[in-house]
Amino acid sequence: MEKLQNYINGELVSPTGGAYFENIEPATGKAYSLIPDSDSHDVAAATRAAKAAFPVWSSMSIQERSDILLRVAQLIGERQEELALAESKDNGKPLKLARTVDIPRAQANFHFYATAILHFASESHSMGNVAINYTLREPIGVAGCISPWNLPLYLFSWKIAPALAAGNTVVAKPSEVTPYTAFLLSKICIDAGMPKGVLNIVHGLGPKAGADIIEHDDIPMISFTGGTATGEWIARTAAPKFKKLSLELGGKNPNIIFADCDFDDMLRTTLRSSFANQGQICLCGSRILIERSIYDRFKDAFVEQVKKMKVGDPQDESSKLGAVVSKPHMEKVLSYIKLAKEEGGTVLCGGKQANVGGAFAEGYFLEPTVIEGLPHTCRTNQEEIFGPVVTLMPFDTEEEALMMANSTKYGLASSVWTSNLKRAHRVAKELHTGIVWVNCWLLRDLRTPFGGVKSSGVGREGGFEALQFFTEPKNVCIKY
Ligand code: NAD
Numbered sequence: 056m057e058k059l060q061n062y063i064n065g066e067l068v069s070p071t072g073g074a075y076f077e078n079i080e081p082a083t084g085k086a087y088s089l090i091p092d093s094d095s096h097d098v099a100a101a102t103r104a105a106k107a108a109f110p111v112w113s114s115m116s117i118q119e120r121s122d123i124l125l126r127v128a129q130l131i132g133e134r135q136e137e138l139a140l141a142e143s144k145d146n147g148k149p150l151k152l153a154r155t156v157d158i159p160r161a162q163a164n165f166h167f168y169a170t171a172i173l174h175f176a177s178e179s180h181s182m183g184n185v186a187i188n189y190t191l192r193e194p195i196g197v198a199g200c201i202s203p204w205n206l207p208l209y210l211f212s213w214k215i216a217p218a219l220a221a222g223n224t225v226v227a228k229p230s231e232v233t234p235y236t237a238f239l240l241s242k243i244c245i246d247a248g249m250p251k252g253v254l255n256i257v258h259g260l261g262p263k264a265g266a267d268i269i270e271h272d273d274i275p276m277i278s279f280t281g282g283t284a285t286g287e288w289i290a291r292t293a294a295p296k297f298k299k300l301s302l303e304l305g306g307k308n309p310n311i312i313f314a315d316c317d318f319d320d321m322l323r324t325t326l327r328s329s330f331a332n333q334g335q336i337c338l339c340g341s342r343i344l345i346e347r348s349i350y351d352r353f354k355d356a357f358v359e360q361v362k363k364m365k366v367g368d369p370q371d372e373s374s375k376l377g378a379v380v381s382k383p384h385m386e387k388v389l390s391y392i393k394l395a396k397e398e399g400g401t402v403l404c405g406g407k408q409a410n411v412g413g414a415f416a417e418g419y420f421l422e423p424t425v426i427e428g429l430p431h432t433c434r435t436n437q438e439e440i441f442g443p444v445v446t447l448m449p450f451d452t453e454e455e456a457l458m459m460a461n462s463t464k465y466g467l468a469s470s471v472w473t474s475n476l477k478r479a480h481r482v483a484k485e486l487h488t489g490i491v492w493v494n495c496w497l498l499r500d501l502r503t504p505f506g507g508v509k510s511s512g513v514g515r516e517g518g519f520e521a522l523q524f525f526t527e528p529k530n531v532c533i534k535y
Contacts, residue, residue, distance in 0.1 A: 065251025
């Protein structure tokens with residue numbers, strides 16, 4: 056079986072301890088490659104390489120750094136099909152999605168930050184005739200970047216690209232559940248002429264190699280995307296070392312539908328925001344709040360469409376849903392469907408493992424599931440499920456919709472559907488989320504701040520926010 060390798064100091068290397076674990080293809084349930092089970096020795100080697108590369112990389116001209124990152128972007132574009140196929144196989148997501156969203160976005164992340172850095176300016180503050188202050192924004196050193204399995208290369212590159220563009224070197228770990236495209240990225244970096252040690256990719260388990268990155272004294276900043284419980288541990292561990300932290304965590308996003316919305320547009324988009332990537336996008340709307348006067352109309356139309364969504368072979372263009380990412384994750388989602396029933400919910404469609412058959416008989420497929428009849432306060436409506444499961448809840452007033460929307464500990468994203476402009480502004484202002492979409496979903500401009508409030512995270516990615524995170528401001532005050 057193919058053995059993936061770490062990328063350390065510009066070379067593909069085996070883990071020092073020689074240990075590997077299996078990489079499972081979610082659509083078949085079968086192992087197809089082996090992942091390095093890296094330990095503290097590998098993380099230490101990667102960090103040493105990154106530390107040694109920092110002085111040269113950080114003092115290189117911005118244009119030179121930009122050119123290297125642009126070459127990475129270009130090679131991702133040239134190898135799009137290979138990367139999309141790998142992402143679909145590794146994650147279970149429909150190939151079409153990997154082709155149209157994941158890989159183009161990974162390319163865009165490198166392209167965006169390779170050019171953003173050319174326009175990144177710092178502030179100056181005049182004190183009249185007395186003095187001038189200017190702020191230097193300097194790269195910090197070695198950045199630790201850790202990403203999840205749901206959008207593997209997309210989120211991995213979303214961290215690595217700004218960290219490198221800002222002049223830092225990087226020790227990164229992709230999710231052990233979906234490591235394959237990060238492995239392909241190491242090969243791309245070699246081909247792109249990335250100087251050795253600038254980017255290091257260590258594969259392995261979160262509590263082992265991941266924790267070693269968090270704890271390493273020579274890694275002063277951490278950019279993490281993943282679950283809230285992991286984020287909590289990272290915050291607790293990194294705080295006494297005074298590391299800079301950016302945490303992008305879980306969500307339980309509300310989708311608020313008012314009776315005056317464009318119904319067809321809303322319905323089409325709500326199908327996507329509920330079930331794209333099998334509901335495993337941190338931005339998916341899993342609590343659908345519907346104004347009571349159109350509740351039945353929405354329910355009937357939505358359930359009719361959901362029943363038509365094909366669950367199947369991720370490489371088949373007609374499959375709307377592929378497999379969820381792993382067996383434990385499938386079991387977790389099923390346990391929430393069971394909980395929803397115990398809490399008094401009615402399953403309107405789905406609710407079970409999907410039987411895809413053939414080569415996929417052992418795969419982790421779930422039917423898209425719609426549940427109604429639950430109070431907004433129950434666990435099903437408060438905890439992150441992160442699968443193809445949504446709940447429907449009616450509301451009578453704008454105040455009630457906002458109260459329900461804001462009632463969870465999370466605050467990542469929300470959607471609002473209305474054609475009343477005043478209401479759109481009012482509701483957007485009152486929602487406790489880092490991102491609000493009005494009459495759309497997942498429409499992304501990479502210049503905008505991205506992140507959550509409450510238990511959905513700390514800090515913002517995107518645009519210059521990420522470049523600010525990956526640099527340290529130093530104010531210089533000069534008296535005239
Ligand atoms: P996870 O927290 O289990 O793992 C995320 C990454 O952290 C993996 O690479 C894992 O190996 C690593 N990790 C685990 N334990 C660690 C530790 N102790 N120290 C260091 N690293 C550790 O999350 P997941 O299951 O891979 O991803 C799903 C979660 O990610 C969901 O909660 C989802 O909402 C969230 N997510 C958030 C965003 C966002 O932008 N806010 C985006 C995507 C996913």
